[in-house]
Amino acid sequence: MLDALRQPLETGECIIARANHRVAYPSEFQLVAAMNPCRCGMAGEPGHTCARGPRCITDYQGRISGPLMDRIDIRIDVPAVSASDLIRPMTAERSADVAQRVALARDMQRERFESAGIGGVTTNARCSTALIEKLAEPDPAGLQLLRDAADKFKFSARGYHRVLKVARTLADLDGASLLGRIHLAEAISYRIASERLSAAA
């Protein structure tokens, strides 16, 4: 079932082909998913060692195929909430403020594609690979960082372009016209989060 999501994630379309008919349904969506780090659910917690050893992580995470994982752009390890976290007062940004920042970034993207004469594209996520290379324009330090990370972590071509898109969006959220090294570093960290946990096993 999960791997059936690969095509709509990539193209925003669901194609059903039968003997004489082929129908494409619009299927653009945003995938938000959560999983435990391992079968016992405790890997990565300070002081915890899985009873089944490192295979507790590798077997469990291996159930998500590489090609599906490659299409998930932002991966974040979320540590367990402790009792003191619950007691301590929260100092979080208000959702309304975040929503405003997102709306501004979306406006920036809409204008970007309009002025480039690209019809039908309103977000960095939906823009073509050739176009994101042209529009993302990382500074030389950022480009070097991306090349080094792509070599070290063996990014697929898809992964490389997706990092560029996430970084461009992070710069948009900053209101920055130039894509800096800092935005690329953050985007790269989101792609390699789950690899860090596997490496720790």
Ligand SMILES: [Zn+2]
């Ligand atoms: Zn475990």
